């Protein structure tokens with residue numbers, strides 16, 4: 001038996017301890033999900049809607065303990081964890097609307113019958129979640145998958161099992177006596193591997209690009225399995241002009257450093273004109289980043305950001321920063337430990353990498369790489385110079401530049417004068433290139449949770465003979 005544990009990254013205190021599911025337990029869970037599928041899929045949609053609404057009610061009654069659990073396990077401040085739980089609750093209404101709008105039934109009259117569009121669930125869906133939004137992101141797959149009539153086996157991140165267990169309690173309460181419709185299994189990579197190797201009809205994955213590439217390869221010969229991959233990015237923010245440098249700097253700092261840089265949509269690269277505005281902006285960003293409050297999730301006054309998820313994550317990010325400096329990056333604001341705190345606490349860093357060849361990779365930490373460019377053409381080239389394409393932003397009051405940015409910048413989320421991390425639940429969320437596989441989530445999750453069935457149908461075969469009349473040999 002292997003034991004899984006999670007820890008509060010601010011203190012190192014144990015948060016959760018339990019058994020990791022081995023291959024046999026994973027197969028048993030998949031079998032239960034397979035058996036539960038036909039009955040769940042055959043229910044009228046209203047019955048499944050009633051279940052997800054009970055799940056929403058269960059979340060509502062637990063919203064404060066759920067937020068505290070997320071905050072303890074991830075290290076994010078309580079204000080942010082509360083926002084995450086609010087998004088989980090909001091997801092239910094959005095998913096019901098999306099299911100009706102994008103995966104509903106449509107009929108149109110044709111000569112001699114009707115064209116009917118219906119959607120059918122795939123079957124057993126595996127959901128693998130990341131640590132950074134351990135409630136909201138898996139929830140964004142699970143709610144639409146269940147609504148559509150799939151059954152779900154969910155493995156939370158090995159860093160956040162307690163949050164997964166708390167979600168599972170809410171589903172238990174909502175589902176009542178429907179074994180196998182939703183199951184949460186705990187474990188690290190090996191458990192995830194057993195799950196994806198098992199008898200599944202879909203893998204709904206939010207996590208790193210490396211894992212996503214691995215899944216694309218291993219599912220190449222399983223075309224029957226639907227893959228929805230929501231991966232990372234190396235997101236550009238082009239800051240071109242602003243009436244108020246301080247306001248622009250606030251957008252940059254929020255884009256790059258919120259959640260201690262642990263959001264997939266965080267800006268990793270700041271592209272500025274090689275001008276007085278560019279210099280002033282970078283100085284303002286570094287100054288503002290130096291004033292960011294950092295602390296444990298439950299401290300008063302509330303910090304803006306917490307620690308990274310683990311000391312290992314801090315070590316990994318530091319090694320990437322050191323490698324950039326070794327390539328010639330100039331440190332504007334260093335990546336430092338925080339005195340008197342666990343080694344998971346780090347300060348936001350700003351590095352100037354202008355003119356350097358730097359790896360096109362996501363540093364999942366508060367590290368912003370600045371490039372100065374001579375003109376807007378060069379800014380667009382720099383923005384698009386990535387194998388990813390998740391989020392991008394433009395800071396400019398110039399409508400013509402925004403039009404051009406929208407046309408030429410390749411990303412799934414493109415924001416103007418707002419942080420790159422801003423996203424509405426009523427919109428799709430997904431990326432191009434190695435950021436995904438063209439199956440955006442959020443409002444469009446309904447699309448990958450069901451497949452369309454197009455029918456041409458009539459109540460009986462009458463009329464078919466007439467269609468042939470005169471064209472048959474006597």
Ligand code: NAD
Pocket residue numbers: 128129130131132133137155156157158187188189191192193196206207208209211214230231232233263264265362364390429430435
């Ligand atoms: P991760 O890829 O390390 O892990 C995600 C989940 O997949 C975990 O449950 C893990 O156990 C499992 N897993 C990883 N490799 C596996 C394998 N080979 N086989 C089976 N299971 C495996 O990601 P993470 O570190 O938890 O999350 C951070 C990453 O997620 C970042 O790259 C971030 O950009 C990305 N992310 C993307 C989005 C999005 O919507 N596009 C949102 C949030 C996070």
